[in-house]
Amino acid sequence: MPVSIGEKIQLNIDKIVYGGEGLGYYNDFAIFVPMSVPGDKVEIEIISKKKNYARGIITKLLEAGAERIDNERISFEDFHGCDFGMLNYEAQLKYKQELVRDVMEKIGGVKDVEILPIVGSDEIYNYRNKVIEPFAYGKNHEIITGMFQKRSHDVFQVKENMLSSKLSNKVINKAKEILNNEKRISVYNEIEHRGILRHIMTRTNSYNEAMVVLVVNLKKVTKDVEEFLSKLYNQVEEIKSVYVSLNTEKTNFALGKTMVHLFGEKTIKEEISGIHFNISPSSFFQINLGQTKKLYNIGISYFDNIKDKYIIDAFSGTGTIGMMLSKEAHKVYSIEIVKSAVEDGMKTAKENNIENMEFIIGDVNKEIEKLMSSGKKVDSIIFDPPRKGIEEKTLRDLTNHKIDEIVYISCNPSTFARDSKILIEEGYKLEKIQPVDMFPQTVQIEVVGKFSLIKS
Ligand SMILES: C[S@@+](CC[C@H](N)C(=O)[O-])C[C@H]1O[C@@H](n2cnc3c(N)ncnc32)[C@H](O)[C@@H]1O
Secondary structure (H helix, E strand, O other), X not given: OOOOOOOEEEEEOOEEOOOOOEEEEEOOEEEEEOOOOOXXXXXXXXEEEOOOEEEEEEEEEEEOOOOEOOOOOOOOOOOOOXXXXXXXXXXXXXXXXXXXXXXXXXXXXXXXXXXXXOEOOOOOOOOEOEEEEXXXXXXXXXXXXXXXXXXXXXXXXXXXXXXXXXXXXXXXXXXXXXXXXXXXXXXXXXXXXXXXXXXXXXXXXXXOOEEEEEEEOOOOOOHHHHHHHHHHHHHOOOEEEEEEEEOOOOOOOXXXXXXXXXXXXXXXXXXXXXXXXXXXOXXXXXXXXXXXXXXXXXXXXXXXXXXXXXXXXXXXXXXXXXXXXXXXXXXXXXXXXXXXXXXXXXXXXXXXXXXXXXXXXXXXXXXXXXXHHXXXXXXXXXXXXXXXXXXXXXXXXXXXXXXXXXXXXXXXXXXXXXXXXXXXXXXXXXXXXEEEOOOOOOOXXXXXXXXXXXXX
């Protein structure tokens, strides 16, 4: 047996593979090492083993690869959300570009498509406008928040979360300061299903305003919780909106089903292309604003012509892309499954005098079919699904519906590649792909693709 669990070995890292882990060989046996860089010489501890490969975590960096940056804020084992944080930014972009080509070939079977050079982010730290951190007790029984460790549900705290907006860090630090001074509210323990404080969520915007959502294991808001949030609201002037999310379920989902609005506005706003969007706690909104503007402009520029067209914005969230399209299109149908996001969209449309949009609450995989079979005219569709992509039947039906033009935005190149293969089988040509780096310091990649129906 080449290696066993718990064994410490030395390894040279040869390359980064899809998923973002480094790969090295020990006596010809493949070993994956998270947070390693090509050229690294590392001592690792084997943490898991399968028939053909093993996985190890770095216990000592013996020699650093040329693309590694010296960043003491990143720990090898734990930095869950920052799996590319040890690479310099240029190298992050280079590997993301290569990973897109790789996955398009391996999963999509597409070799000849133009993949444009990835669009890098102006902000590479503190870009996240939405943050959710679990509560826990620290070593001295103080209340901490942070991230779950990779291999457990233990929470570890970092001095400063380098991806979160600076305002988020300020709000969360202040919340902990008040909670620790008063020690009136207990922290939730998921094993015993006891205690109150589960998560704190912040949303921030480019006007330096914040929304706070405190997730608690309670059936209704107690006086202690209300008093704590009132203090936080009064002590941080940037906080414009405060909610409590009641979550008494044994679940990994952070937010509960009941959301109680306590103080300030019900939504916070964000501006894109002159439109002021409303965002409530449960509505999806892209987390890196600067890159979102670039992403949307690229997606919209992929339509041959918008003027007078009937377009579906599928998986529309709060209706961002649809509203930008509505400036020129004849009509936009916006389809989204989360009710609060659709309500945010309707409010935004009203406030911005947008009258040529129809909002549909429902499942894209059913609603497109319903629209088409009721005889509605549709020229083009822009898809922006969650990570799992689009259902096969929905994609296969598009040819019957004679949709000439599809723009597909994806936060998961693997499912994008899978779906591209289906669209190509159905007679579409994948014209080009534009990767966009929405998530610096992480292995996550966003892509935009343009598909045109080949006319026979
Ligand atoms: C990646 S987000 C994109 C949202 C929007 N285009 C934006 O940029 O803000 C995907 C959205 O799809 C919604 N969604 C997920 N599954 C859905 C389904 N089956 N039908 C409709 N919407 C769905 C999610 O609630 C989320 O708002």
